[in-house]
Amino acid sequence: MKKIITPLIPAYKLNVNEIDTILNHLPSEFSKPFFIINDCPDDTVSYLNILSKKNEVAVHALPSQIGKAEVIRKGLSAIIDSNLSTDIIVQLDGRNKQLCNQTKEHCYKLIHEQLDMVITNRYQFQNIENQPHRKGVTVFLNTIITSIFPNYNFTDMVCGTRAYTLELAFKIINSICFGYGIEIEEILIAGTNEMKIGEIGVSSNLQHSATNASKIEDVLYSILNYSNIIGYEKDIIYSLSNALVNIKKRQNFHFCLSNLKKTGTLYFQYISSPIVNAYTSGTANDGYSIFFRP
Helix, strand or coil, X not given: CCCCEEEEEEEXXXXXXXXXXXXXXXXXXXXXXXXXXXXXXXXXXXXXXXHHHCCCCEEEEECCXXXXXXXXXXXXXXXXXXXXXXXXXXXXXXXXXXXXXXXXHHHHHHHHCCCCEEEEECCCCCCHHHCHHHHHHHHHHHHHHHHHXXXXXXXXXXCCCEEEEHXXXXXXXXXXXXXXXXXXXXXXXXXXXXXXXXXXXXXXXXXXXCEEHHHHHXXXXXXXHCHHHHCCCHHHHHHHHHHHHHHHCCCCEEEXXXXXXXXXXXXXXXECCCEECCCCCCEECCEEEEEEEC
């Protein structure tokens, strides 16, 4: 049976040209894309509404500044409430347009390997050893997730582009998600429900050398929110909570991976230089560079 694939696209502060670029790069095999309007310029809203009347796209408007997790959850709810027939959701990052035309491979892998979700590895065709911050982020999240789910040994867990089944979509809707932590939350939801995840490499631009502090906060909130479900030991909860406190205070600190039964140390260096982020007005002067030392 042919699967119906619906792209879910958070449209946050996107202009008309960006909308056109997304539409021009979507695989032809996908069904009508579903745009979630979140604080877009008036001309973008008008343009999407015109396309909707032509039945070329579906749109759902949300209040501005409600946070990425709520955008995704409410977008999934809108797809289901609209009675739009679908089997697979392709969750796209509206600003990572270079990934749109590569997501067909996510769906192929999902279907033929009978997976519940396929996430994106932006670093498969890059030398991550030459990107110290990306290496640090990868080690940090991989160490945490594999300490919970040993089979979830992935490189890139926070890319906003991924594909998943309708069953997982329902579980995401019914979860408690923390802003930027939505991508990690989706992995935790899948893991606690014993679902199967795969990872696929894509060609992508080089990533930035720092991550917004608020994104790291939300990721840690998400993990700590699951601490009772996953049965984390008290000393692990303490070390992660202490890291969260340091980040909220915007302090430099180090995190010993021995807390998670691994070797090495991660150094969190607070910086105030601009960091590009799709869910701010463009840049933020508030973030961390993370460095790993074996």
